[in-house]
Amino acid sequence: MEVNPPPPLRRIVVDEEPTTVAAPTGTARNGTGIGAPARRGPEWAGARARPARVVERLRTEELSIAYSRKLAVKKVSLPVRQGEVLALIGPSGCGKTTLLRTLNRLVELTPGVTRSGRVTLDGIDVDEIDVTTLRRKVGMVFQQPNPFPMSIFDNIAYGIRERGRKRPGRREIAPYVAQALERAGLYEEVKDNLRGPALGLSGGQQQRLCIARSLAVNPEVLLLDEPCSALDPISTAAIEEQIIQLRSELAIVIVTHNLQQAQRVADRVAFMYLGDLVEYGAAEQVFGAPEAQRTREYVAGSFG
């Protein structure tokens, strides 16, 4: 399925009017699409109101990625907006994680990867941004909780420290650490144990610590690669709630295998299949009235 050519680039100013981006043809023709309230499951009814301001932060243009010869992502153009949660769904091996790892250029660590097309952050090509700066602006949370082998405090402080030559002291960064833990909804549980080892936390707490660690450097975009796949339902619910609360502060992309999860948290859904972006649209449209045959089958559970 083809998508529209991207609109002209411009620098996003936070105080500006909500930016709207031309959606893929199907969505626009369908008339559902942009700005329509996402469908919510009963358990979330009333729990989330769409943030007033929706701003585009990241965008991919005709992005293709290949591992040596094998194309993993084929000419994908997608906007990522603050104020909305974008879910990438699709069966295993469809390229959604590869796409995600391209957004902070982590995919470049894999030998033999080639890329064509552009990724822009606030209108600037990510290749022109220093890679460490880019990764501070585009945070990432992984499938397995992976706290560093140090105290809870130091896990959060790790990102904040070493910015310059002089390492800020513990007292100086304590408020930032507390704030990051607060934003990830973990502060109350760990505030008396900040010096305790991070690997001693439960899996769900570890994953929220990883979210806090990413938030500590004030990213503009947060990438989540199946963040709940190793967690129990209660921890999953806690993290989903955090994701929904965070979406007004930063742009969020979540890769998930779990369609119910995508339905619960996403405002926008992109369905990928064998490297192609098959369908992109508002969550209730992709789940309720999918355009493409493939999407319909996947959402209905016929494959994947």
Added chain:
Amino acid sequence: MSATADTAPAPTPSALPPLAEPDTAWSPLDRLGVALAWIAGLLLCLIAAAIVVYMLIRGLQFVSLKLLTTHPVPATDQSQSGGILDPILGTLILTAIGTAIAVPIGVGIAVWLSEYGRPGALARAVESGVEIVAGTPTIVLAIFGFLVFTQPAFGFLSFTAQGNAVFGRSFLVAGVVMSLVAIPLVVGTTRESLQAIPDHVREASYALGKDRASTIRRVLLPGSRSGIATGATLGMGRIIGDTAIVVILLGATLQLQGYGSTPILKTLRGTGSTLTSYVYNNSPVGEGNAPEKAYAAAFVLLAIVVLLNLIVNRAVRRSKSSWK
């Protein structure tokens, strides 16, 4: 499973003769194997117990505070030959030097092998180099060290006799060669624990905008602390237990014999003995002819090594909390 059209039809189950019931009885060979495994395990326990009990009986009765705190004196009469203070100090000094050299070098090699390792040919060469050093008998390392450290360029490590002959024997020389004994162990355990850290942990650090240097320093090295500690302790055990290098490279003085006038350097450049060389000299086959004291020293040596092993076990157990 659905049958595909182009394969021959499978015979119907009823057409095949029924399979024999699986034979659950053990074969005689299996029984013999299990019996041997039991015997071997029990025998090893028995030998370990025998060593400890024997050394306790023969050694402990001669261990006294006086023995541990007096200098040894060369004497033909056991009652005149003093204590084992100098060998104990010698063991401690030598172990400290060897470990202090081996840990940084071993960790460095392990980090390079595990995190860089390019070009591949060089990495393989380094790996084989470490393996060769690990497999070299310490007596060979010792005479090699003697060849090297009697060169005039290394004169500062030991003492130089009249006519510029370098003695080539001192705590420093022995410590440097001892570090070769410990380095392969440090490399092995450190590398193992670096490789046990999943790649997504490294990526999590990169995803925070960190470079490889701070990832190694702040994430990977703290994460392999227990491996480094294990390697260091195993290395210490090997250094404490080695005799050949001591006999050849530490000189043969019972007491610490300083060389020069700078307080600490004097001892390090001087000669001395360790518990192993003391046991060797005073055992019934040695020249010292003080078997009681040899047993006592052997007991102290054994106690130190057992203690180290306990520490290793604790360190390994404590490090069990890790990633999935």
